[in-house]
Amino acid sequence: MTPLDHPAGPVILGVNVFTVATFLAGIAAFMVLLAVYAATTARDPMTKRVKALNDRREQLKAGITASTKRRAKLVTKNETTDRIKALLSGLKVLQDSQVKAAQVKLMQAGIRSKEYAVAVIFGRLMLPLTWGVFGVYVVYGTEMFAGWTPWKAYALVAMNFVLSYKAPDIYLNNLVTKRSQAIQKGLPDALDLLVICAEAGLTVDAAFNRVARELGRAYPELGDEFTLTAIELGFLSERRQAFENLAQRVKLDAVKGVVTTMIQTEKYGTPLASALRVLSGEFRNERMMRAEEKAARLPAIMTIPLILFILPTLFVVILGPAACSISDAFNH
Numbered sequence: 001m002t003p004l005d006h007p008a009g010p011v012i013l014g015v016n017v018f019t020v021a022t023f024l025a026g027i028a029a030f031m032v033l034l035a036v037y038a039a040t041t042a043r044d045p046m047t048k049r050v051k052a053l054n055d056r057r058e059q060l061k062a063g064i065t066a067s068t069k070r071r072a073k074l075v076t077k078n079e080t081t082d083r084i085k086a087l088l089s090g091l092k093v094l095q096d097s098q099v100k101a102a103q104v105k106l107m108q109a110g111i112r113s114k115e116y117a118v119a120v121i122f123g124r125l126m127l128p129l130t131w132g133v134f135g136v137y138v139v140y141g142t143e144m145f146a147g148w149t150p151w152k153a154y155a156l157v158a159m160n161f162v163l164s165y166k167a168p169d170i171y172l173n174n175l176v177t178k179r180s181q182a183i184q185k186g187l188p189d190a191l192d193l194l195v196i197c198a199e200a201g202l203t204v205d206a207a208f209n210r211v212a213r214e215l216g217r218a219y220p221e222l223g224d225e226f227t228l229t230a231i232e233l234g235f236l237s238e239r240r241q242a243f244e245n246l247a248q249r250v251k252l253d254a255v256k257g258v259v260t261t262m263i264q265t266e267k268y269g270t271p272l273a274s275a276l277r278v279l280s281g282e283f284r285n286e287r288m289m290r291a292e293e294k295a296a297r298l299p300a301i302m303t304i305p306l307i308l309f310i311l312p313t314l315f316v317v318i319l320g321p322a323a324c325s326i327s328d329a330f331n332h
Helices: 016-040 043-064 069-073 079-090 096-108 114-143 150-199 206-216 220-235 239-249 253-268 272-331
Strands: none
Touching: 016 043, 016 096, 016 206, 096 114, 096 239, 114 150, 150 220, 150 253, 150 272, 206 220, 239 253, 253 272
16 A cells, blocks of 8 residues: 555544644744744833823924924924825815814824824725725625625625725724723722822822823823823913813713813812812712623623533533443443
């Protein structure tokens, strides 16, 4: 018998087991290498944040100290952004309201550069023209979906166009949601520290700066926003504008409540520590209620994994030896 007559390996459902095992081993090795690379090349997340805050500080200094002519020279232009803006303006699709809304979304997502607002609008225009047209070609120009009914094919194409148009907004909304949740976790602790700083006699901008330094490692997003607020409190002519900018950058009702409290204390001279202490207690109660709500949903969420994964394994472990013993008894 020649070596060619021997089977290549066990086959299950028409698939070579050795081939599948080799493929899975290759994937596992690649993931290990990727994990080692990610661990060895990790960057300090605070470096980029500090650079962005320093840029914002320089912008505020330039806006206050520079004259109108000199301020125009300080503005750096991006050629790519200018070309995209000229293209969108020529197509009559660039509106000031859309640009402002995109800029607000970018700020809420933690992206400080306002030039990316034009890129978001450009993505809404180009993704349907590229990915949507590609979907039309795949559905109607190839045999991949030849067995589908016309209504199913049309629904797939329409869904592809809609998702292509909404993809930039979906991505930004996801970033905004994650950032808002991260800020919401550390807000009660930040208010407690603000109360301590206010009772110690620190000014508002010094208190924000102190809280940002203390909580920057545990809650980097919150520390970033508080540091930027402290910078704006030191440079802007109206302190109210700094608080309103904080409420605009963070999409949270809790932050809006804190901003309203800060503005009222600045306007009427009411005690800041007592008002912040009340807000801190409310936020802690809300956080406890959210934790209790998640704990109450846990049994219902665990039911499906329990039925699909845990119970079959348990049955195999418990009944497997008994089934093998019964089978052996009947065979003998």
